[in-house]
Amino acid sequence: ETGVTQSPTHLIKTRGQQVTLRCSSQSGHNTVSWYQQALGQGPQFIFQYYREEENGRGNFPPRFSGLQFPNYSSELNVNALELDDSALYLCASSLAGTGGSSTQYFGPGTRLTVL
Amino acid sequence: AQSVTQLGSHVSVSEGALVLLRCNYSSSVPPYLFWYVQYPNQGLQLLLKYTTGATLVKGINGFEAEFKKSETSFHLTKPSAHMSDAAEYFCAVSGYYGGSQGNLIFGKGTKLSVKP
Numbered sequence: 452e453t454g455v456t457q458s459p460t461h462l463i464k465t466r467g468q469q470v471t472l473r474c475s476s477q478s479g480h481n482t483v484s485w486y487q488q489a490l491g492q493g494p495q496f497i498f499q500y501y502r503e504e505e506n507g508r509g510n511f512p513p514r515f516s517g518l519q520f521p522n523y524s525s526e527l528n529v530n531a532l533e534l535d536d537s538a539l540y541l542c543a544s545s546l547a548g549t550g551g552s553s554t555q556y557f558g559p560g561t562r563l564t565v566l
Numbered sequence: 567a568q569s570v571t572q573l574g575s576h577v578s579v580s581e582g583a584l585v586l587l588r589c590n591y592s593s594s595v596p597p598y599l600f601w602y603v604q605y606p607n608q609g610l611q612l613l614l615k616y617t618t619g620a621t622l623v624k625g626i627n628g629f630e631a632e633f634k635k636s637e638t639s640f641h642l643t644k645p646s647a648h649m650s651d652a653a654e655y656f657c658a659v660s661g662y663y664g665g666s667q668g669n670l671i672f673g674k675g676t677k678l679s680v681k682p
Contacts, residue, residue: 493658559609
């Protein structure tokens with residue numbers, strides 16, 4: 452069974468640039484959620500994708516956007532990067548259909564630094 | 567709205583001592599509760615979860631947690647700490663989005679240190 456993978460591991464960008472982060476979900480999972488974890492904080496929910504559509508969104512501006520592909524992999528795009536976007540971005544996959552009790556399995560994260 | 571409060575950002579115990587990490591939640595509906603562990607520079611690993619049924623939940627690595635509705639608590643315990651338990655621990659409650667599973671709402675985390 453292949454776990455959740457994310458790429459790249461680390462990324463350095465400058466303010467105003469755009470970035471794309473990628474996530475491959477665990478085999479058999481059809482739902483992907485993205486979280487932002489600032490230094491010293493707990494992860495914060497960005498959004499969730501199910502059947503290639505956004506299925507819930509946290510308190511993040513529209514410059515955070517995403518995609519889910521037919522193979523259930525996903526991308527997180529951030530436009531007009533700001534210094535506060537520096538964080539660890541975590542992707543989690545799960546199997547929908549069991550309500551909020553489904554376990555989310557996390558990838559190792561992408562560390563984004565905005566200079 | 568749902569929320570999680572973890573009491574104590576940093577807990578230090580001696581090897582072999584009891585580990586107790588505190589978590590209180592707020593939820594207007596019956597909650598689903600989770601504990602995750604994060605080792606340095608890694609993602610989150612599920613320790614255990616409570617959905618329904620038995621209120622004492624056993625997880626991996628000897629950890630367990632008890633759901634107490636009257637106290638809105640879900641504290642994590644381990645009878646005897648090992649050096650390898652040193653990590654950051656996050657309590658989370660599951661949100662609800664109609665028809666599909668919800669997002670996780672995390673506490674700010676508790677960093678556990680284990681002294682030899």
